[in-house]
Amino acid sequence: MRVALNAVSFAPGTIGGMETYFRSLISAFASLPGDDCYQLFGDNRYLSGLMPDDARFEVKACNGFAPRSTGWLARGIIRNLTGLDLAARCMGRIRADLVHHPFSLLTPGAACPSVVTIHDLQHEFFPEFFSPWVVRKKRREYRRAAEGAAGIITISNHVRRTLLECYGLPSEKVTTVYLASSPLFSRQGDPEQDRLQLRRYGVERPFIFYPAATWPHKNHATLLAAFRLLRDATGFDGDLVLSGIAKQGHTTVQQEIERLKLADCVRMIGYFPMQDLPAFYRRAELLAFPSLFEGFGLPLLEAMACGCPVVCADATSLPEIAGGAALLFPPRDAAALALQMQRVLEDSSLRSSLHQAGLERAACFSWQRTARETLALYHAVLEEPS
Numbered sequence: 001m002r003v004a005l006n007a008v009s010f011a012p013g014t015i016g017g018m019e020t021y022f023r024s025l026i027s028a029f030a031s032l033p034g035d036d037c038y039q040l041f042g043d044n045r046y047l048s049g050l051m052p053d054d055a056r057f058e059v060k061a062c063n064g065f066a067p068r069s070t071g072w073l074a075r076g077i078i079r080n081l082t083g084l085d086l087a088a089r090c091m092g093r094i095r096a097d098l099v100h101h102p103f104s105l106l107t108p109g110a111a112c113p114s115v116v117t118i119h120d121l122q123h124e125f126f127p128e129f130f131s132p133w134v135v136r137k138k139r140r141e142y143r144r145a146a147e148g149a150a151g152i153i154t155i156s157n158h159v160r161r162t163l164l165e166c167y168g169l170p171s172e173k174v175t176t177v178y179l180a181s182s183p184l185f186s187r188q189g190d191p192e193q194d195r196l197q198l199r200r201y202g203v204e205r206p207f208i209f210y211p212a213a214t215w216p217h218k219n220h221a222t223l224l225a226a227f228r229l230l231r232d233a234t235g236f237d238g239d240l241v242l243s244g245i246a247k248q249g250h251t252t253v254q255q256e257i258e259r260l261k262l263a264d265c266v267r268m269i270g271y272f273p274m275q276d277l278p279a280f281y282r283r284a285e286l287l288a289f290p291s292l293f294e295g296f297g298l299p300l301l302e303a304m305a306c307g308c309p310v311v312c313a314d315a316t317s318l319p320e321i322a323g324g325a326a327l328l329f330p331p332r333d334a335a336a337l338a339l340q341m342q343r344v345l346e347d348s349s350l351r352s353s354l355h356q357a358g359l360e361r362a363a364c365f366s367w368q369r370t371a372r373e374t375l376a377l378y379h380a381v382l383e384e385p386s
């Protein structure tokens with residue numbers, strides 16, 4: 001079987017968790033035996049760095065349309081105005097049995113059967129976080145992807161249920177294939193090296209950790225309010241460390257930090273390489289994850305794999321992924337979040353229980369399993385009568 005992986009819209013650092021998904025899936029495919037061949041279809045400046053040392057993989061160049069480029073802008077304008085896709089000619093040169101579109105959209109289309117991974121439908125839950133034009137566009141393009149693909153992968157049962165409800169699809173068309181944490185995330189690490197690494201980011205005191213770009217749905221405001229309550233109630237003499245790319249809600253987060261008089265104990269350290277992330281999980285007192293909406297919630301598994309206790313919102317996919325190995329709270333209830341964080345900080349037996357439960361939960365997921373189930377779906381799609 002020859003599979004083309006559509007990465008026309010891929011550029012490192014621009015698509016968040018979908019980049020982790022794409023990178024990890026490629027590596028997992030390479031780790032599996034078999035004679036299936038994979039074509040990475042996109043800008044070879046970025047894809048060449050993802051290529052496994054494996055003859056089954058090759059790059060099929062479609063240069064000039066990577067995010068933030070002039071070609072990307074022109075492609076978007078023309079596609080929105082006319083429906084024509086400037087990258088379609090490149091796709092027309094692909095010789096594959098099946099095309100997998102891993103980033104939620106079915107563009108550019110292909111003549112052979114397609115599988116699409118739809119990561120979430122946040123715009124259906126929180127349209128207020130998008131402009132009316134973006135909501136209309138997402139609804140149009142996501143429906144087109146759902147109806148046009150021969151098979152659909154969702155990354156949680158929450159997303160699967162939403163997709164079936166929104167678009168009235170036959171249930172057999174949509175398959176949940178879970179993600180996993182990278183082997184990079186482990187409780188095994190040199191404590192002194194971890195401390196030195198965190199010191200380079202100015203993190204030296206005990207801390208609570210939240211890795212999330214400052215999108216509005218990440219709900220930093222509730223966490224900041226809870227952290228204020230926690231400090232007032234317990235005198236917690238540590239920091240709240242926030243990492244992630246500055247996005248739409250960044251200024252609001254900064255203003256809230258000032259309003260709550262937390263500037264001396266909240267550290268916003270921005271984006272940093274993934275290889276530095278395990279040290280933060282291993283040294284954190286806990287992961288606080290108040291997000292209002294997640295298609296999966298990969299940081300939960302990353303933290304658990306590192307032995308970090310998790311407190312997360314009881315929202316969308318998060319309870320499904322946590323699987324009983326985290327403390328939950330209503331996502332907009334700052335007092336409830338503060339109480340759950342206090343419990344973890346003050347109860348050593350609870351911390352130990354969460355540590356062990358988290359390790360066991362993270363071990364239930366693997367990228368090899370993700371790759372095997374994805375390949376099984378490819379074969380099932382090709383075996384279906386046309």
